[in-house]
Amino acid sequence: MMRLTMAPFPRLLVAAAAAMIVGILASGVAGLGEDGGGTTGYVRVFSFGDSLTDTGNALRLPSTGGGGPASRPPYGETFFRRPTGRASDGRLVVDFIVEALQLRQPAPYLAGKTAADFRHGVNFAVGGSTALGPEFFERRGLKPFVPVSLTNQTIWFEEVGQLLASSVYGRRKIMASSLFLVGEIGVNDYFIALFGNRTVGEIKTFVPHVVGAIRSVVNEMIGAGARTVVVPGMIPLGCEPQLLALYQGGGGGEYEPESGCISQLNDLAELHNYALNRALVEVRREHPLAAVIYADLYRAVTNIVVSPGKYGFKDRPLSACCGDSGGAYNFNMAAFCGTPGTTECADPSQYVSWDGVHFTEAANRHIACSVLSTSATWPSAAASRIGCV
Numbered sequence: 001m002m003r004l005t006m007a008p009f010p011r012l013l014v015a016a017a018a019a020m021i022v023g024i025l026a027s028g029v030a031g032l033g034e035d036g037g038g039t040t041g042y043v044r045v046f047s048f049g050d051s052l053t054d055t056g057n058a059l060r061l062p063s064t065g066g067g068g069p070a071s072r073p074p075y076g077e078t079f080f081r082r083p084t085g086r087a088s089d090g091r092l093v094v095d096f097i098v099e100a101l102q103l104r105q106p107a108p109y110l111a112g113k114t115a116a117d118f119r120h121g122v123n124f125a126v127g128g129s130t131a132l133g134p135e136f137f138e139r140r141g142l143k144p145f146v147p148v149s150l151t152n153q154t155i156w157f158e159e160v161g162q163l164l165a166s167s168v169y170g171r172r173k174i175m176a177s178s179l180f181l182v183g184e185i186g187v188n189d190y191f192i193a194l195f196g197n198r199t200v201g202e203i204k205t206f207v208p209h210v211v212g213a214i215r216s217v218v219n220e221m222i223g224a225g226a227r228t229v230v231v232p233g234m235i236p237l238g239c240e241p242q243l244l245a246l247y248q249g250g251g252g253g254e255y256e257p258e259s260g261c262i263s264q265l266n267d268l269a270e271l272h273n274y275a276l277n278r279a280l281v282e283v284r285r286e287h288p289l290a291a292v293i294y295a296d297l298y299r300a301v302t303n304i305v306v307s308p309g310k311y312g313f314k315d316r317p318l319s320a321c322c323g324d325s326g327g328a329y330n331f332n333m334a335a336f337c338g339t340p341g342t343t344e345c346a347d348p349s350q351y352v353s354w355d356g357v358h359f360t361e362a363a364n365r366h367i368a369c370s371v372l373s374t375s376a377t378w379p380s381a382a383a384s385r386i387g388c389v
C-alpha cells in the first residue's frame, strides 16, 4: 500500500530536481552570447589573493607609494615587456587560466571605478595581503605587510556587486556565470610570523584561523550565487629561495633529501593544505550544487623541484633567476630583484623562482596546467590553448 501511494512522489521530485539542475546549467551558459565570453560556460573571473594573483592592485595602494619591486624592470620583461605590478617576469596563474578559458582579463579592483570597468571580471588580489585581519597579528606583536586582508577584498567584492546589478536576482545571475578563484592566500600570514622570528610550532597554530578565513570567503561567494570556485592551496614554503636563504647556516632544521627544501616549512604548508581540504569537504556537503575545486599548487611546484629536467627546467630549481648573483639560492633581501645592482638570469623560462619569492612565468604556466588537469570542469581545449603538454 505504502509503496503504491508513495511511489509517484519521489519520481516527481526527482524529475523536478533534474529540471532544476538543467535550468541551472542552462542559465550558467546563458550569459555567453550577450557578453561575448568564451566557450566554457564562464563569462568572467573574480579572483582573490596576494602577490601570486595580483595584476596591478598593490601598485595602486596609497600605502606602498605606488612602489614595490613589481613596479620596476625587469618585472614583466618576458611577456608584457614592461612592469605591470605582476610579481613575475610574465604572466601569473590567473592570466593563464583566463587565457585558457578565452575570457577577458579581470580588471584590477583598484584600477577601476564604474560598472563598465568591472563587467568583464575583477581581480581583488593585493600583493602582501593576508587571509587574516590586522587584529590577529597585532594581538601577537606582529605587523602585517600591507593594510589589506581577505575582509577588505570581500567588502570590495560586495561593492562591485552593487555596481553591476541593482537587484539580488541580477547579482546572483552574474555570479552564477562567473568563475571564482579564492587564493592562493595565507602565505603572507605565515611569512609575517617567520620574519618576526616565531617558531614553526607557533605558526602552525595559525593554520585553523587562516583556513577558516578562506572557508568563509568560499561560503560567502557561494551564498552570493557562485557555482564554480577554485581554491588553490599553499605552495611548498620550504622550497622558497627567500626562506632557504633566511635559514641558511642553521635554524631551519632538516632538509628534504629529494628536494633540498626545508622539511618543517613544507610540513607547515602540508598542514595548511590538509586543513583546507577538510574544510572544502564540508563546504561541498553544505552546498552540493556548487563545484568547489581544490588546486594543488604544492604538488605542481614540488614536482618541478624534484625533477626539473622532466618539465624543461634547469637543474637549479631552488635558485632565483633575478637577484644579486650570489649564494646558493641567489637571494639577498638587501638586494631584491629590480633594485640597482641586481641581475637576472639569461633564460627565466628555465627557472622556477623569479625573484626568490614569486614564480617565473614558466612555473606559473606549469601550475595553471596542473590546475586545468585536476578537474573535469574545464573544456578539453583549454589546456592546449596555453601550451600545456
Ligand SMILES: *[C@@H]1O[C@H](CO)[C@@H](O)[C@H](O)[C@H]1NC(C)=O
Pocket: 061, 147, 148, 149, 152
Ligand atoms: C582594510 O580594512 C581595514 C579595516 O577596516 C582598514 O583599516 C584598511 O584601511 C582597509 N584597507 C584598504 C586598502 O582599504
Ligand SMILES: *[C@@H]1O[C@H](CO)[C@@H](O)[C@H](O)[C@H]1NC(C)=O
Pocket: 195, 196, 197
Ligand atoms: C630576529 O632574529 C634575528 C637574529 O637573532 C635578529 O637580528 C632580528 O632583529 C630579529 N627580528 C625580529 C623581527 O625580531
